[in-house]
Amino acid sequence: MQLSALQQAIGYQFKDLSLIELALAHRSVGAKNNERLEFLGDSLVNHVVAEALFKRYPKAPEGEMSRRRAYLVKGETLAAIAREKNLGDFVELGQGERKSGGHRRKSILADALEAVAAAILLDSDFETAKQVVFAWFRDRLNDETSFAASKDAKTSLQEWLQGRGLALPEYHLVATRGEDHQKVFVVECRVPSKGLKETASASSRRRAEQTSAQQILDRLQ
Secondary structure (H helix, E strand, O other): OHHHHHHHHHOOOOOOHHHHHHHOEOHHHOOOOOHHHHHHHHHHHHHHHHHHHHHHOOOOOHHHHHHHHHHHHOHHHHHHHHHHOOHHHOOEOOHHHHHOOHHHOHHHHHHHHHHHHHHHHHHOOHHHHHHHHHHHHHHHHOOHHHHHHHOOHHHHHHHHHHOOOOOOOEEEEEEEEOOHHHOEEEEEEEEHHHOEEEEEEEOOHHHHHHHHHHHHHHHHO
């Protein structure tokens, strides 16, 4: 009865129930677990999402499609899909993982979802598995708002400029201050084509670059 509810949620009915049972077995239960299925499922999910993006955005450059794929197949997104299907209620965990709330852990949920994808592939065929997995991602493939919100400031600034045929921003390390264990990095972001520059400081160069990029974005928008 429980597996019937899960199969309805994931959109696939198994002929060989041992495959879905294996896909739900976390490594904490012993040697017979879902790690090998997870390996196969990871490749399947990446392929399905990459192909969907390739068809949906025929003019998008490789870099943009790579960022979109990374957003869609990251652990946080996979775990969210797993939660929507109540997958955590069915994952088999060892005693320690159960007590520590493993059925809610993002990494466990994401791995289990990939293992389920592989189990579907082995139970059916490539085209069937593709259709089922695509259905899991359909709404997110169409969700431009969430994707835009997921992008960091440097990426957003670069895309804003590229979309208008303008030169890419320039980042310059202006100074570093403080002791080695408490360094502060001062970075300047310049957009010569717009005559803009902003300076920011942070505990890492990357954070300073992100902050200065966001300040430029705020002025542009």
